[in-house]
Amino acid sequence: MTKAILPPEDLALSDILPSEPLLLMGAGPVPIPQMVANANGVVINHLGSTMNQVIDRVILMAQYAFQTRSDKIFGISGPSTAAMEMGITNLLWPGRKALVLELGIFSARFRELAEGVGADVISLKSDGLTPTSVEQVREVLEREGDIDLLTIVQGETSCGIRNIWLQEIAAVANQFGVLVVVDAVCTLTTIPLEMDDWGVDCVVTGGQKGLSSIPGVSLIAFSERAWEVVESRKTRCPHWCLDARRALNFWSLKRYHYTAPVPGILAMHEALRLICQETLAVRFKRHHESSRALQAGLEAMGLKLYVPHEYRLNSVIAIEVPTTVDIPKMLQHMISHFHVEISAAFGLSIVRIGQMGEQCRHHNLHKVLYATGMSFLGNGVSVDVANGMSRLEERLAFSRMGKR
Numbered sequence: 001m002t003k004a005i006l007p008p009e010d011l012a013l014s015d016i017l018p019s020e021p022l023l024l025m026g027a028g029p030v031p032i033p034q035m036v037a038n039a040n041g042v043v044i045n046h047l048g049s050t051m052n053q054v055i056d057r058v059i060l061m062a063q064y065a066f067q068t069r070s071d072k073i074f075g076i077s078g079p080s081t082a083a084m085e086m087g088i089t090n091l092l093w094p095g096r097k098a099l100v101l102e103l104g105i106f107s108a109r110f111r112e113l114a115e116g117v118g119a120d121v122i123s124l125k126s127d128g129l130t131p132t133s134v135e136q137v138r139e140v141l142e143r144e145g146d147i148d149l150l151t152i153v154q155g156e157t158s159c160g161i162r163n164i165w166l167q168e169i170a171a172v173a174n175q176f177g178v179l180v181v182v183d184a185v186c187t188l189t190t191i192p193l194e195m196d197d198w199g200v201d202c203v204v205t206g207g208q209k210g211l212s213s214i215p216g217v218s219l220i221a222f223s224e225r226a227w228e229v230v231e232s233r234k235t236r237c238p239h240w241c242l243d244a245r246r247a248l249n250f251w252s253l254k255r256y257h258y259t260a261p262v263p264g265i266l267a268m269h270e271a272l273r274l275i276c277q278e279t280l281a282v283r284f285k286r287h288h289e290s291s292r293a294l295q296a297g298l299e300a301m302g303l304k305l306y307v308p309h310e311y312r313l314n315s316v317i318a319i320e321v322p323t324t325v326d327i328p329k330m331l332q333h334m335i336s337h338f339h340v341e342i343s344a345a346f347g348l349s350i351v352r353i354g355q356m357g358e359q360c361r362h363h364n365l366h367k368v369l370y371a372t373g374m375s376f377l378g379n380g381v382s383v384d385v386a387n388g389m390s391r392l393e394e395r396l397a398f399s400r401m402g403k404r
């Protein structure tokens with residue numbers, strides 16, 4: 001007889017988690033408001049009148065966040081990538097053709113997803129520091145003549161670049177009758193995105209970034225034009241959970257699709273409610289002022305920001321790190337000395353500070369700037385921490401007085 005498998009030695013979660021929570025100032029997940037955390041601790045039946053009311057409110061508030069009148073909005077039990085996958089899987093299949101604008105690893109993920117469902121894929125890669133131009137896109141659309149769909153990321157989190165020509169690119173795609181799919185994972189509610197007015201057909205976002213909700217529940221919105229394509233499909237959708245027509249059962253008809261991630265949807269409800277209370281205009285201003293003040297502080301310390309000013313994303317700030325610095329060691333220094341966590345990058349010699357949702361609060365800015373400066377200093381990079389702190393303070397004082 002084989003030996004019975006015994007339970008492992010007991011280890012409480014409190015013995016795993018740090019005694020004092022780290023301040024999450026990286027590229028996501030971000031800190032969440034208490035109301036969102038409280039909602040995440042509640043389980044109710046995922047079907048029935050109470051949940052139906054929650055779902056209707058989530059859709060209504062998400063319409064505001066996406067700036068769309070479309071009611072084809074679904075929550076997804078999964079990461080933002082699952083939302084990207086739902087968009088791609090339902091709008092592309094063998095015989096359809098996509099143009100993918102690649103700026104970094106997240107925008108490139110669309111290519112992998114599109115290839116995965118058997119679509120023809122053309123990729124336009126940027127030089128790594130400049131977003132793809134409208135002319136480049138127009139040239140490919142004209143040359144190919146049969147593109148069905150274009151994907152674009154609004155903010156490329158992996159390197160901190162903003163696609164500043166998103167609106168113009170969407171307009172060109174519209175002229176060619178090409179569907180526009182936007183990854184707004186790190187940007188939604190941090191900078192403007194007007195789904196209807198800009199002619200965007202599908203927007204995906206996650207919970208754990210600009211929305212300041214929990215990771216694991218994501219959102220997607222389809223325009224009416226995109227929905228017609230979803231409905232026109234003759235073959236079976238290869239994904240069961242990510243089949244948008246099946247998702248409609250739950251999100252519109254209030255019938256069973258799969259057991260919905262109830263606490264995550266309740267958390268999303270609260271996150272969206274806080275966004276509606278704050279209003280998008282005020283939220284955009286808060287993000288702009290917070291990120292720009294932090295950028296000014298970092299530069300005043302003598303640090304170099306990776307992305308030129310005109311393409312720089314406010315939601316994620318990339319800071320150049322001399323190649324002599326051991327980045328994991330420096331980030332660990334920051335955690336152990338200051339209880340602040342920021343992100344490394346994927347192969348680039350940069351570190352990234354998030355400016356999404358709750359990260360954009362004055363008290364967090366002081367803490368992250370000081371911790372960053374001291375950790376660079378502690379790892380052999382000469383920076384003027386005091387100068388940076390005073391520049392931050394000056395910029396925040398200007399904001400409080402209504403100056404830029």
Ligand SMILES: Cc1ncc(COP(=O)(O)O)c(C=O)c1O
Nearest residue numbers: 079080081106155157185186206
């Ligand atoms: C722009 C962007 N797109 C997609 C993703 C993928 O999100 P997730 O890890 O939630 O699947 C991320 C994650 O950082 C992102 O920043």
